[in-house]
Amino acid sequence: MKLNIALLAGDGIGPEVIDQAVKVSNAIAKKYNHEISWTPALTGAAAIDAVGEPYPDETHAVCEAADAVLFGAIGHPRFDNDPSAKVRPEQGLLKMRQKLGLFANVRPTFTFPSLIDKSPLKRERIEGTDLIILRELTGGVYFGERGRKDNGNTAFDTMTYTRAEIQRLAKKGFEMAMARSKKLCCVDKANVLESSRLWRETVQAMEKDYPEVTVSYEFVDAVAMRLVQWPKGYDVIITENLFGDILTDEASVISGSMGLMPSASVGTKTRLYEPIHGSYPQAAGKDIANPLATVLSAAMMFEDFDLKEEAQAIRDVVNKSLAEGVVSEDLAEGGKAYKTSEIGDWLAKNI
Numbered sequence: 001m002k003l004n005i006a007l008l009a010g011d012g013i014g015p016e017v018i019d020q021a022v023k024v025s026n027a028i029a030k031k032y033n034h035e036i037s038w039t040p041a042l043t044g045a046a047a048i049d050a051v052g053e054p055y056p057d058e059t060h061a062v063c064e065a066a067d068a069v070l071f072g073a074i075g076h077p078r079f080d081n082d083p084s085a086k087v088r089p090e091q092g093l094l095k096m097r098q099k100l101g102l103f104a105n106v107r108p109t110f111t112f113p114s115l116i117d118k119s120p121l122k123r124e125r126i127e128g129t130d131l132i133i134l135r136e137l138t139g140g141v142y143f144g145e146r147g148r149k150d151n152g153n154t155a156f157d158t159m160t161y162t163r164a165e166i167q168r169l170a171k172k173g174f175e176m177a178m179a180r181s182k183k184l185c186c187v188d189k190a191n192v193l194e195s196s197r198l199w200r201e202t203v204q205a206m207e208k209d210y211p212e213v214t215v216s217y218e219f220v221d222a223v224a225m226r227l228v229q230w231p232k233g234y235d236v237i238i239t240e241n242l243f244g245d246i247l248t249d250e251a252s253v254i255s256g257s258m259g260l261m262p263s264a265s266v267g268t269k270t271r272l273y274e275p276i277h278g279s280y281p282q283a284a285g286k287d288i289a290n291p292l293a294t295v296l297s298a299a300m301m302f303e304d305f306d307l308k309e310e311a312q313a314i315r316d317v318v319n320k321s322l323a324e325g326v327v328s329e330d331l332a333e334g335g336k337a338y339k340t341s342e343i344g345d346w347l348a349k350n351i
């Protein structure tokens with residue numbers, strides 16, 4: 001197969017983890033006779049520095065022309081620490097998601113056999129966890145009306161959803177549940193928020209179309225507790241943008257590290273694969289970040305091209321690396337920590 005992949009490395013550890021995913025993908029291409037052409041493009045703070053805008057039109061054109069996008073991370077402390085900055089890297093991420101129509105973010109949470117006892121959570125609670133948080137990605141408070149009033153002394157952000165936005169995300173959730181254990185949990189805050197009540201009303205109305213799916217409705221605060229208390233109680237979770245953002249970082253504790261959590265963003269135009277973590281600026285340039293979230297995002301990309309054996313080969317080599325102790329600092333627990341680049345080399349060699 002010939003694949004044209006847009007490569008958006010971004011900021012901080014973005015370029016370092018992307019490099020490893022490219023090494024692994026190229027090794028897969030070589031082994032299984034595929035041809036991958038990578039087209040790099042600017043995004044985030046790197047793009048602001050170069051052209052003054054975090055998601056330039058040229059980058060959008062590259063993404064639109066590609067078969068898929070592999071994305072690293074964006075964000076830089078000089079913007080995080082400057083609340084008055086008018087142009088911010090994160091605006092690029094949101095614009096990209098919106099312009100590419102990526103309304104659903106698939107964030108799986110699973111455990112790795114060799115890491116289970118390293119989790120702060122007990123083995124019996126997490127072993128066998130296999131859940132998906134399907135996060136709405138182009139609506140809600142990240143995209144609602146915001147501003148200041150009262151001479152800047154009052155600030156507001158608006159959480160807005162349309163029925164159609166909820167329906168298209170929920171449809172994906174129901175379909176995923178049908179293909180898995182037929183269990184769907186809609187996470188909201190319908191006891192307080194009107195937008196959550198629209199979520200609940202909309203999902204309830206769709207239940208009749210999927211009679212085999214058992215649907216539960218839970219409040220996000222309680223789910224934040226239950227997710228780490230008994231993650232095996234969940235299979236497919238659907239939720240709005242902000243709640244999904246927060247719950248998935250929390251879920252990384254079940255797997256063992258933020259550096260292990262992949263994702264796929266899907267929607268109306270193209271597909272984008274990215275780790276759930278950010279640019280981890282404290283690690284930038286040190287070659288210490290865990291590249292596996294990005295490598296496993298590439299596995300999700302192969303899976304979606306229906307290259308299932310290739311995707312499995314990546315997951316297998318990742319498991320092998322963890323079992324053999326080829327781990328980065330976040331998982332080393334005082335033992336030998338491999339460099340980001342060494343892990344990429346090891347994985348590519350062992351494909």
Ligand SMILES: NC(=O)C1=CN([C@@H]2O[C@H](COP(=O)(O)OP(=O)(O)OC[C@H]3O[C@@H](n4cnc5c(N)ncnc54)[C@H](O)[C@@H]3O)[C@@H](O)[C@H]2O)C=CC1
Binds near residue numbers: 080257280291
């Ligand atoms: N999708 C994206 O591009 C995202 C960008 N950001 C941006 O990233 C910057 C940093 O934000 P933070 O809140 O610190 O989130 P972050 O996800 O970059 O880092 C949070 C913590 O997670 C751990 N971590 C993250 N990635 C790791 C990896 N690959 N290997 C090992 N450990 C890892 C580290 O302990 C780190 O301190 C900000 O500018 C933020 O806006 C944050 C989240 C997502």
Ligand SMILES: CC(C)CC(=O)C(=O)O
Binds near residue numbers: 090093276277
């Ligand atoms: C800028 C944020 C919306 C990025 C983030 O935290 C995420 O997508 O997980």
Ligand SMILES: [Mg+2]
Binds near residue numbers: 245
């Ligand atoms: Mg996040």
